[in-house]
Amino acid sequence: MMDPKTLTMAGAAQLLAEKQISSAELCQAYLDRIAALEPKVAALLSIDPEAVLAQAKESDARRAAGKALGPFDGVPVTIKDNITVKGQPCTCASKILQGFVSPYDATVITKLKAAGMVLTGRANMDEFAMGSSCENSAYQKTRNPWNTDCVPGGSSGGSAAAVAAGETVIALGSDTGGSIRQPASFCGIVGLKPTYGRVSRFGLVAFASSLDQIGPMSKNVTDSALMLDLIAGQDERDTTSLPAPIPEGGFAAALKDFQPSLKGMKIGLPKEYFEVEGVTPGVKKVTADAIETLKSLGAEFVDISLPHTKYSMACYYIIAPAEASANLARFDGIRYGYRSPNANDILSTYQKSRGEGFGPEVIRRIMLGTYVLSSGYYDAYYVRAQKVRTLIRKDFTDAFEKCDVIFTPVTPATAFKFGEKSDPMQMYLSDVFTTALNLAGNCGISVPAGLDPDTHLPSGIQLIAPSLAEDRLFKAARAFELTRPQKAIVSPL
Numbered sequence: 001m002m003d004p005k006t007l008t009m010a011g012a013a014q015l016l017a018e019k020q021i022s023s024a025e026l027c028q029a030y031l032d033r034i035a036a037l038e039p040k041v042a043a044l045l046s047i048d049p050e051a052v053l054a055q056a057k058e059s060d061a062r063r064a065a066g067k068a069l070g071p072f073d074g075v076p077v078t079i080k081d082n083i084t085v086k087g088q089p090c091t092c093a094s095k096i097l098q099g100f101v102s103p104y105d106a107t108v109i110t111k112l113k114a115a116g117m118v119l120t121g122r123a124n125m126d127e128f129a130m131g132s133s134c135e136n137s138a139y140q141k142t143r144n145p146w147n148t149d150c151v152p153g154g155s156s157g158g159s160a161a162a163v164a165a166g167e168t169v170i171a172l173g174s175d176t177g178g179s180i181r182q183p184a185s186f187c188g189i190v191g192l193k194p195t196y197g198r199v200s201r202f203g204l205v206a207f208a209s210s211l212d213q214i215g216p217m218s219k220n221v222t223d224s225a226l227m228l229d230l231i232a233g234q235d236e237r238d239t240t241s242l243p244a245p246i247p248e249g250g251f252a253a254a255l256k257d258f259q260p261s262l263k264g265m266k267i268g269l270p271k272e273y274f275e276v277e278g279v280t281p282g283v284k285k286v287t288a289d290a291i292e293t294l295k296s297l298g299a300e301f302v303d304i305s306l307p308h309t310k311y312s313m314a315c316y317y318i319i320a321p322a323e324a325s326a327n328l329a330r331f332d333g334i335r336y337g338y339r340s341p342n343a344n345d346i347l348s349t350y351q352k353s354r355g356e357g358f359g360p361e362v363i364r365r366i367m368l369g370t371y372v373l374s375s376g377y378y379d380a381y382y383v384r385a386q387k388v389r390t391l392i393r394k395d396f397t398d399a400f401e402k403c404d405v406i407f408t409p410v411t412p413a414t415a416f417k418f419g420e421k422s423d424p425m426q427m428y429l430s431d432v433f434t435t436a437l438n439l440a441g442n443c444g445i446s447v448p449a450g451l452d453p454d455t456h457l458p459s460g461i462q463l464i465a466p467s468l469a470e471d472r473l474f475k476a477a478r479a480f481e482l483t484r485p486q487k488a489i490v491s492p493l
């Protein structure tokens with residue numbers, strides 16, 4: 001019997017190909033689960049069940065006519081609310097975009113539609129992707145399917161919770177400083193931040209353009225690779241996308257009939273990451289166990305150093321807000337989105353629309369960003385941060401002379417309770433292990449590594465590879481996944 005909770009993209013494709021299930025039946029099963037679980041989880045900001053079923057029926061008709069658009073024709077996928085789908089709402093969980101309907105498809109959506117996938121709902125997030133818990137959503141609190149008193153992480157927390165609760169097969173998120181990997185770790189799923197430029201950002205509402213990347217959030221590593229195969233590629237509408245072909249046959253092909261062995265693979269342990277204060281004993285235990293598992297697979301561990309890591313948070317919180325302050329200037333109450341009814345001239349329209357439309361964290365970031373870009377401080381903060389960024393990037397280049405992949409925790413602790421991190425600095429520290437590679441531009445994956453023995457919540461490990469070496473991540477992560485207890489990823493809901 002099909003279990004929507006554990007069904008993967010590969011599994012769904014097989015059921016559809018063997019005609020064991022139709023897309024309409026598959027999508028109905030997810031709609032039923034969504035109806036049953038959303039009152040508890042609140043992962044989705046919007047969903048149009050009729051539109052879902054209409055897409056599913058079109059898919060079934062194509063398949064019946066022998067014209068399926070590929071193996072994933074008819075498989076459901078959930079999209080973070082900052083990626084545009086023509087005709088669907090796109091709020092970025094902000095009041096300023098309440099009621100906004102996207103006029104065009106993001107490139108990743110064009111690709112998913114070309115593969116026949118069924119778009120099922122818009123996932124909650126921190127407003128404009130700024131946050132680590134989804135508590136910054138202007139609309140609702142998404143709950144962690146493992147413990148509904150806890151946050152799902154963020155900013156792609158709705159995508160993570162939807163996958164972990166089995167409300168969907170797979171989801172897309174975006175990662176600017178950790179927003180795919182941290183919620184994936186909190187919810188016990190796989191989250192990939194592809195190399196900067198691997199996936200087109202056209203149609204992703206920009207937060208920090210030099211850091212943002214779209215990526216898959218999935219139930220296993222194979223699905224992550226399958227999804228990357230679908231969405232990767234250069235795009236003339238995103239000039240930062242790279243002319244980097246995916247390996248012959250695709251990333252997922254290499255995982256077929258896969259023998260879990262990591263003989264010959266060198267994994268670097270960056271000493272600075274293990275000196276970070278505030279890592280809980282539970283996360284330390286999970287990571288230590290994971291190292292043993294990887295060793296048992298034949299991997300060789302080597303000590304490495306990423307000496308500028310300690311500056312990555314400071315650097316990120318200058319560069320990301322600087323770019324955000326420029327990107328968010330377009331929300332002015334004139335062209336689209338919220339316009340304050342309390343304004344009476346052009347200036348008060350800007351001021352009041354933005355003041356009332358943006359939430360407190362977004363306002364904090366815009367203020368930080370405009371400050372570090374202002375003429376008196378530009379050199380001291382922004383230019384300096386860019387220099388540090390170069391050093392952080394060089395750290396990785398040097399480290400990859402000694403190893404193939406780098407191993408770190410994803411985040412210092414497992415999911416926390418709502419309201420627990422009221423101080424923004426505390427919240428920012430959730431990303432202490434994840435921001436460096438957004439700054440450097442290379443790729444990383446968060447893989448579930450089991451339950452924290454103290455909190456009984458999922459904890460992931462992070463594997464990091466050089467730019468465009470996602471294949472190494474998939475290989476190590478898949479080998480790891482195949483050797484750890486399966487029950488670790490199935491949330492209790």
Ligand code: GLN
Nearest residue numbers: 129130131176177178179
């Ligand atoms: N939590 C980080 C922030 O608040 C990262 C967010 C993200 O990756 N979008 O900026």
